[in-house]
Amino acid sequence: MPDLENLLGILARSLVDEPDKVEVSSTETDSRVDLELRVADGDIGKVIGRQGRTIRAIRTVVKAASVKAGKRTNVEVLD
Amino acid sequence: MREFYAATVDEAVLRAAAALNIAPDRLSYEVVDPGGAGFLGIGAKDARINVRLGETLPPSPTIEAPRETETVDATTRDSAISEEDANAVDTSHAEDERTPQEPVTPELLSEVKALVTSLVEAMSLNARIDVYESDDEIAVDVASPETGLFIGQKGETIDSLQYLVNVAVYKDRPFAKRIVLDAEGYRQRRIEAIQGIAHRTARKAIRERRSVELPPMSAPERRVVHVYLKDNPQVNTMSEGTGYNRRVTISPAEL
Numbered sequence: 642m643p644d645l646e647n648l649l650g651i652l653a654r655s656l657v658d659e660p661d662k663v664e665v666s667s668t669e670t671d672s673r674v675d676l677e678l679r680v681a682d683g684d685i686g687k688v689i690g691r692q693g694r695t696i697r698a699i700r701t702v703v704k705a706a707s708v709k710a711g712k713r714t715n716v717e718v719l720d
Numbered sequence: 721m722r723e724f725y726a727a728t729v730d731e732a733v734l735r736a737a738a739a740l741n742i743a744p745d746r747l748s749y750e751v752v753d754p755g756g757a758g759f760l761g762i763g764a765k766d767a768r769i770n771v772r773l774g775e776t777l778p779p780s781p782t783i784e785a786p787r788e789t790e791t792v793d794a795t796t797r798d799s800a801i802s803e804e805d806a807n808a809v810d811t812s813h814a815e816d817e818r819t820p821q822e823p824v825t826p827e828l829l830s831e832v833k834a835l836v837t838s839l840v841e842a843m844s845l846n847a848r849i850d851v852y853e854s855d856d857e858i859a860v861d862v863a864s865p866e867t868g869l870f871i872g873q874k875g876e877t878i879d880s881l882q883y884l885v886n887v888a889v890y891k892d893r894p895f896a897k898r899i900v901l902d903a904e905g906y907r908q909r910r911i912e913a914i915q916g917i918a919h920r921t922a923r924k925a926i927r928e929r930r931s932v933e934l935p936p937m938s939a940p941e942r943r944v945v946h947v948y949l950k951d952n953p954q955v956n957t958m959s960e961g962t963g964y965n966r967r968v969t970i971s972p973a974e975l
Contacts, residue, residue, distance in 0.1 A: 644842060644844070648842035648843060651842050652839070652884060652888075655835060655884070694883070695887065697880075698880035698881075698884050699880075699884065701872070701876050701877055701880040702839070702843070702877060702881055702884065705869060705872050705877040706842070706843040709869070
């Protein structure tokens, strides 16, 4: 089973300047997984990207991985 | 020794010849992988050759690459290729005249491999990952029994991963070569599919004497359309719309 928290963590840590400040949490039900991403204040722009391009790509990848788990996902960046 | 690849061995030889400015029949090379069309495009892979650089004859600067029509010259006849499309990060294997300033180091290649491997594992895909430097890119070939999941609809997953890997790898280092993810020859097949759409839509535009819109495409995909129809005097191409809705319109030249 894909570990979506781990996947989101790897993606986020690879993009930010302060990987140690990356925190991922998730709430899981039978049908869906809600993931929350926290990064250092200065790194929020890095995970969102210009016109949201980076967060959109992150969501696409996480969504693809969630197909195997048979659940819908949602990724939110908390500030 | 330098590696080149394309859909077929012949094309790879032409590509190598063009890049090295050496006549194709003077190249000394060995076939690494003869490639294959696969079955219905499944299992298709690139042909790869290794060119022995030392054994080639001196370059003759007058040789024109026979098949390098893919290179876009923004100043050519068709000004319809917008700045954005012409400069688009190209997902095709087209030649590019840019010479990268930064060398591709073994450390860079292993960092790319490590990142892609960890991502693919976290997606719980079984995959064999092959990273190598080709003429104009860092090629990452992902071989997996679950290629469909890795590529996604219209390539959205592989394109997203490719974008993220490029951003992550070049975050703290100067840009060397674009990192291109591929699986089972997907990139080449996608280019051919888009060329087929462009061809049929151009015929429709001519037959019906009206402009016909293509579905929205990414910049490199739109570029494939512009370049493919550049030499067709019967039609003009133009990109219209903004953001994710940007699409190519094909119009008959007479309009």
